[in-house]
Amino acid sequence: MSRAGLARAAPAAGAAAQQNAFNLLRIVAALAVIFSHHFPITGTEPPSWLHSNMVGGVAVMTFFTISGYLVMLSWQREPHLRVFAGKRLLRLWPGMLVAVLADMLLFGPVFTSLPLRDFLTHPDSLEHWRNLLLVKAYVNMPGVFAGNPLAGLMNGPLWTIPMELLCYGALAAAGVAGILRSRPMATAVGLTYIGFFLVWRNADLTGTMRHWFEYPAYFVYGSLIALYRDAFIAHARRLLALLAPVAAILFFALQLEHTAGLLLLPPVLIHAGLQRGRLFERLHRLGDPSYGIYLLGCPIQQAVQATWPQLGFAPGMLLAMGLATLAGYASWHVVEGPALRLKRFLSQPPHRDAVELQRPGA
Template sequence: MPIQPSMPHRSNSFDILRICAALAVIVCHHYYISGRDGPSWMNVGMIGGVAVMTFFTISGYLVTTSWLREPHVLKFCAKRLLRLWPGMIAAVVLNIFVFGLAFTDLPARSFLSHGQTLEYVKNLLLYRAYVNLPEVFTGNPLATLMNGPLWTIPMETMCYAALAVAGLVGVFRYRWLASLVLVAFVLLFVARYNADFTGTMMHWWEYPAYFACGSLIALHRERFLAHAATITFGLIPVAMFFWLTGLQHTSGLVVLPALLIFLGTRTSVVSGWISRPGDPSYGVYLSGCPIAQAVYAVWPGMNFYASMGLSMLLSMLLGYVLWHSIESPALRLKRYLR
């Protein structure tokens, strides 16, 4: 999800990457929500997977940079909660009291008192995802699904917690030790939990491996930024070798984190223009699925691409509303943590 601390808008292009990733998740899910298979030339699942990899890589980089800048565990945890929790509260409220009540087949009182609805509130604990609500969107191909992308939020929370524990026990006091731990984790994933070798991708290992790669780059930030282009483009032939030998998942892990941080640390007129209105990416990520479900439920006969475009537009609008009304005010509370 969605879901990492923003840096000054004029200094990078991470907002653009996050917005593109959030919209890519909507594109991917819209096929499933509409009950369609992706075109033969497009791996729909890969689009969504790369989008989530993007979020976790950028998150690992920025969150680790934040820890290195201020290695205080309580402040670190408070900042992470200020980034995740307000948006999640808004999502749970909207999912239950707006989309839920509007699109459930149950009477309002029965819906609100239903065990599944009460359980849905547990999303606020950030340790487990509850994505369905009772009798919602029953005419859609994905009946009862309210918000599928929520399943990545506990994984993100786990990465934050692991980084906080590592910092608390002193791992990040020594760059060599932190680097060794991160490399060991990535190698463990590649050797034991990589779909290239097991045939089954275990996302609870895959996405944290991208987080670890982003964290590793943050540890060597100065060196990486000094040679970012050389490192990134030097890794492309290595990634192509793995791809051509049938190790596609390994290929992505080799080059994607470096490419994302390379692109994210670039500055341009476009990046400043995009970032100026705010960062709607987390709101888009959290609202894209229920909005797409609602669009399909109201206009099931709409042209597929028009429906997708409308879902993306409405998600962007709601994303900006959530940013300015909830997320940005919450993040401003960080000044009291100094």
């Protein structure tokens, strides 16, 4: 399709995106992280039938799968490194800025047992600022939430953001190297990584959780689905009908839980996310609070536990979810959304040859 054709198609694609369910899936995943974390934060033992850590893990897998799918589509629409890198930073950094400022200037000063000056100048507090570089810099913070079951914990989910950035960088490197211009080559590289994870870094076989390899495998799977988007949309139901019994055998009969999850979860999520409806369109108009919920949920939970330790598990969790949702929407409308509107300044200008052809007499 010509550049002009892509420009004409963009509004229609944007309208379709506003009617899909990806926003809802991300919000549910962010709230699922809060649910999973609320057991250790309140010192509550999960019921024997519930693997609460798995709930949180599946939520993060959801983020990485959807991210892989949408980010691959973004590269395909505009395969230019400068544009791609700018868009990714505008998506990650503003929300991180909100989270770090909230940790350092709100939750920390209010809930630390140290004098304010000592808290702000403590080496662990200074280290926390390095999260703004989107590197792995998360540490417990001095004196915060000292009376809580997880004393010192400020913002656990921050550790996954550098991993997300790493996935973006790998996809951009593949694009710059020309791998993404060839669907067979891109498929081979993606399947090679997934195979590497399944054989050498899979907890089902090694007995050790290796999230820094597992979550990127979900990102890669989502990216591969994007490469075959049209075929996937056309045959998703039949594909899921084939994969579901295989995943069930792996999960229940062979106890290969991580293998079964990687096989089935990404296509289920992308198929669910591609569903369209007026409800999803209305939700889209409200904004996307999921990133803010994810990054602010943990300190809000800790603050709720510290302020109202007498609350039961369910009331405290619902209060934390409600406050985190409000904070997520505030972060979106005040910081993240306005920052993303800057993406229009990153768009690649039309090629000079195309401009010449459009001039009268050319």
